[in-house]
Amino acid sequence: SNQKIxxxxxxTLENMCDERARVLQDQFNVSLNHVHALSILVSTFHHGKTPSAIDQKTFGEYTERTNFERPLTSGVAYALKVPHSKREQFEKDHGWTIKKMETEDQTLVQDCVPENFDPAPIQDEYAPVIFAQETVSHIVSVDMMSGQEDRENILRARASRKGVLTSPFKLLKSNHLGVVLTFAVYDTDLPPDATEEQRVEATIGYLGASYDMPSLVEKLLHQLASKQTIVVDVYDTSNASGLIKMYGTEIGDTSEEYISRLDFGDPSRKHEMRCRFKDKL
Ligand code: WA2
Structure with missing residues (x-):
């Protein structure tokens, strides 16, 4: 009967949607675990050894060769915590100045490369990127604390000891919305029961990964069959007053929709997948 159909x-819609949401969430979780492991790698082989066993070349090669471990990420990078009192020495040691992050609201896309960025204005502290995967090499020397979303992530990561996610925003040198995942790197002698203040104090750097949502979700869903049947949107629903569509299209039969919950591991961010049929019954 018609009712049965x-x-x-x-x-069918519910099953397909739940499956896609599960695959996306699992892939995200796999990459989150590897980004976490990378933060421990940097702690062990950069900060834990004198002289350091990691330089830009080693970091670049290692992260490129282990890219398969981090599905959905477009690149990983490591930024150092630099208080203002150490800025001059830091810039001397590295042979470059800490740059201010400039967004495309202010400049042309082709100008959004560090060589064209101005030096970071005076702040209490900075988070200049010292190592980057080739795919995000344009953020080397940029102060990640000079970008609002990156800054909030850094502050939350080091206070919480967990992996934290930004709201969707337009990444540097990208035309898409993306999110950044950040883990703080601590002095190895940070006790497990450390207070928030001690955690901030013991912070030495920030390991972050960027996710270019449209291209990566697209790639993922492409691998699943029945792309012809349903369309999916991914939303950041953290802020009830304004949902942000991170991925999706305008097409499809909007008369019937099904929502699958997504959990990307950061309790202060909420996400969901909304699915509908491409064609009407
Ligand atoms: N990575 C890549 N592209 C970006 C970006 C970013 N942040 N921010 C804006 N465009 C080094 O949390 C520390 C990476 C930030 C980590």
């Missing part, structure tokens, strides 16, 4: 169609 409608119910079956509904069930």
């Amino acid at each position: 409608i119910l079956q169609r509904r069930e």
Whole structure:
């Protein structure tokens, strides 16, 4: 009967949506674990050894060769915590100045490379990127604390000891919305029961990964069959007053929608996948 067809169609939509949400969430979780492991690698082989066993070349090669471990990421990078009192020495040691992050609201896309960025204005502290995967080499020397979303992530990561996510925003040198995942790197002698203040104090750097949502979700969904049947949107729903569409299209039969919950591991961010059929019944 007609009723039966409608119910079956509904069930198909629910199953397909839940499966896609599960695959996306699992892939995200796999990459989150590897980004976490990278932060421990930097702690062990850069900060834990004198002289350091990691330089830009080693970091670049290692992260490129282990890219398969971090599905959905477009690149990883490591920024150091530099208080203002150490800025001059830091810039001397590295042979470059800490740059201010400039967004495309202020400049042309082709100008959004560090060589064209101005020196960072005086702040209490900075988070200049010292190592980067080739795919995000344009952020080397940029002070990640001079970008609002990156700054909030850094502050939350070091206070919480967990991996934290930004809201979707337009990444540097990208035309898409993306998110950044950050883990703080601490002095190895940070006790497990450390207070928030001690955690901030013991912070020495920030390991971050960027996710270019449209291209990466697209790649992921492409691998699943039945792309012809349903369309999916991914939303950041953290802020009830304004949902942000991170991925999706305008097409499809909006008369029937099914929502699958997504959990990307940061309790202060909420995400969901909304699915519908491409064609009407
Ligand atoms: N990585 C890549 N592109 C970006 C970006 C970013 N942040 N921010 C804006 N465009 C080094 O949390 C520390 C990476 C930030 C980590």
